[in-house]
Amino acid sequence: xxxxxxxxxxxxxxxxxxxxxxxxxxxxxxxxxxxxxxxxxxxxxxxxxxxxxxxxxxxxxxxxxxxxxxxxxxxxxxxxxxxxxxxxxxxxxxxxxxxxxxxxxxxxxxxxxxxxxxxxxxxxxxxxxxxxxxxxxxxxxxxxxxxxxxxxxxxxxxxxxxxxxxxxxxxxxxxxxxxxxxxxxxxxxxxxxxxxxxxxxxxxxxxxxxxxxxxxxxxxxxxxxxxxxxxxxxxxxxxxxxxxxxxxxxxxxxxxxxxxxxxxxxxxxxxxxxxxxxxxxxxxxxxxxxx
Amino acid sequence: xxxxxxxxxxxxxxxxxxxxxxxxxxxxxxxxxxxxxxxxxxxxxxxxxxxxxxxxxxxxxxxxxxxxxxxxxxxxxxxxxxxxxxxxxxxxxxxxxxxxxxxxxxxxxxxxxxxxxxxxxxxxxxxxxxxxxxxxxxxxxxxxxxxxxxxxxxxxxxxxxxxxxxxxxxxxxxxxxxxxxxxxxxxxxxxxxxxxxxxxxxxxxxxxxxxxxxxxxxxxxxxxxxxxxx
Numbered sequence: 001x002x003x004x005x006x007x008x009x010x011x012x013x014x015x016x017x018x019x020x021x022x023x024x025x026x027x028x029x030x031x032x033x034x035x036x037x038x039x040x041x042x043x044x045x046x047x048x049x050x051x052x053x054x055x056x057x058x059x060x061x062x063x064x065x066x067x068x069x070x071x072x073x074x075x076x077x078x079x080x081x082x083x084x085x086x087x088x089x090x091x092x093x094x095x096x097x098x099x100x101x102x103x104x105x106x107x108x109x110x111x112x113x114x115x116x117x118x119x120x121x122x123x124x125x126x127x128x129x130x131x132x133x134x135x136x137x138x139x140x141x142x143x144x145x146x147x148x149x150x151x152x153x154x155x156x157x158x159x160x161x162x163x164x165x166x167x168x169x170x171x172x173x174x175x176x177x178x179x180x181x182x183x184x185x186x187x188x189x190x191x192x193x194x195x196x197x198x199x200x201x202x203x204x205x206x207x208x209x210x211x212x213x214x215x216x217x218x219x220x221x222x223x224x225x226x227x228x229x230x231x232x233x234x235x236x237x238x239x240x241x242x243x244x245x246x247x248x249x250x251x252x253x254x255x256x257x258x259x260x261x262x263x264x265x266x267x268x269x270x271x272x273x274x275x276x277x278x279x280x281x282x283x284x285x286x287x288x289x290x291x
Numbered sequence: 292x293x294x295x296x297x298x299x300x301x302x303x304x305x306x307x308x309x310x311x312x313x314x315x316x317x318x319x320x321x322x323x324x325x326x327x328x329x330x331x332x333x334x335x336x337x338x339x340x341x342x343x344x345x346x347x348x349x350x351x352x353x354x355x356x357x358x359x360x361x362x363x364x365x366x367x368x369x370x371x372x373x374x375x376x377x378x379x380x381x382x383x384x385x386x387x388x389x390x391x392x393x394x395x396x397x398x399x400x401x402x403x404x405x406x407x408x409x410x411x412x413x414x415x416x417x418x419x420x421x422x423x424x425x426x427x428x429x430x431x432x433x434x435x436x437x438x439x440x441x442x443x444x445x446x447x448x449x450x451x452x453x454x455x456x457x458x459x460x461x462x463x464x465x466x467x468x469x470x471x472x473x474x475x476x477x478x479x480x481x482x483x484x485x486x487x488x489x490x491x492x493x494x495x496x497x498x499x500x501x502x503x504x505x506x507x508x509x510x511x512x513x514x515x516x517x518x519x520x521x
Contacts, residue, residue: 090477091478094477104491187443187495188442190441190461193461194461196462197468198468199482202469220463221383257393262365272456
């Protein structure tokens with residue numbers, strides 16, 4: 001086990017790690033020779049807990065929520081890219097990119113969580129023989145209880161993908177303020193969320209440009225418009241029609257390009273993605289998980 | 292031709308960006324003349340004093356505000372002189388891009404209040420708006436910068452009450468980036484030089500790097516000496 005490597009990894013996310021660990025630094029230097037290797041993980045974890053205190057648990061919880069989404073998304077996309085002719089040839093490279101990036105996110109989050117002395121989230125049924133980390137098909141039911149056939153037709157595959165991407169973005173925004181004690185991790189979570197934004201745009205654009213598409217969503221979320229059937233998906237977009245940001249009425253801002261000089265509601269809502277609480281997102285993803 | 296009669300570049304009006312159209316018109320007028328280089332040289336204004344960006348959080352928010360002023364001017368020009376071969380979808384969405392950038396710009400301006408920097412003068416000479424590839428390549432540059440700017444700012448910002456709102460804008464700008472990259476080059480929505488890092492996280496641009504990149508689209512020059520950066 002290379003604990004110096006762990007510290008240097010944390011240093012990347014928290015440049016002040018050595019200061020936080022001050023007084024414990026010499027201890028670090030002497031670890032290799034004097035502490036039994038088996039006792040190392042425990043010793044490290046307790047050291048970090050002391051250094052970061054309460055906030056570490058909050059940060060780990062937030063990162064674990066993100067990790068749960070990454071497992072789910074990676075599994076979804078891998079199942080999709082491995083399903084015969086589900087994805088048209090011209091879009092297959094795009095979905096393979098998304099699949100591999102979600103896998104990289106799993107590895108990244110696991111690394112940061114371990115560095116903080118936390119325990120990384122594992123999906124239910126992780127130990128099933130079908131698991132190929134981080135692909136855990138035994139954990140999920142993407143048909144939402146037999147209602148949908150995402151791996152039988154591309155349109156449905158895109159619909160569920162859109163809902164998963166947008167919900168993940170809502171979930172991250174619900175967690176960013178809990179990361180305020182650690183600006184470095186916060187910055188990385190912003191960077192991670194940006195990649196999910198790119199994925200969401202890609203998926204939504206595929207739906208928009210599909211030949212004979214019944215719906216033409218934009219790459220961003222207009223108002224609180226869900227994909228059809230809205231009865232199933234409206235709750236994944238509640239509150240997205242918010243037009244007040246930090247007490248500023250966005251619709252009240254001037255837009256000289258319109259005759260009435262006002263910001264269209266569509267733009268006011270689409271310009272901001274909204275945060276969902278952890279409780280809300282756990283309820284929203286529950287139908288995708290096996291009991 | 293008396294150079295004193297050559298119209299001065301159009302100045303920024305309230306909420307209205309300056310376009311390179313005025314420059315283009317200028318060069319068209321000058322085009323027939325020999326010694327145009329001399330003309331240009333003689334028309335060069337004495338360098339105006341640099342605009343002070345502020346310090347600390349104000350400088351960081353002004354940096355985003357300047358970025359948004361540039362993107363609004365960029366998309367407004369694109370809407371006015373849309374590239375040849377644009378589809379109906381692309382025409383609709385570039386109006387939405389402009390409006391969302393404008394919402395961000397005015398939001399930041401409102402938050403900054405009296406600390407907001409003045410309206411900038413943009414300079415879009417490097418963009419050929421009638422050419423799809425030129426427009427989208429520059430759109431990708433600006434949207435990639437937007438998508439990577441917030442993560443840089445949030446690393447340095449002291450006032451935690453902005454975290455949520457900068458985050459809410461950042462994923463929308465990432466959507467923009469994914470979109471313009473994909474119509475420029477299908478399946479390139481999340482790949483390319485300085486777009487993602489080896490952990491598949493979005494690139495993070497430092498405020499100083501961001502201001503430097505914006506310089507390609509700005510005539511206004513900034514004093515960034517107190518801009519926090521890394």
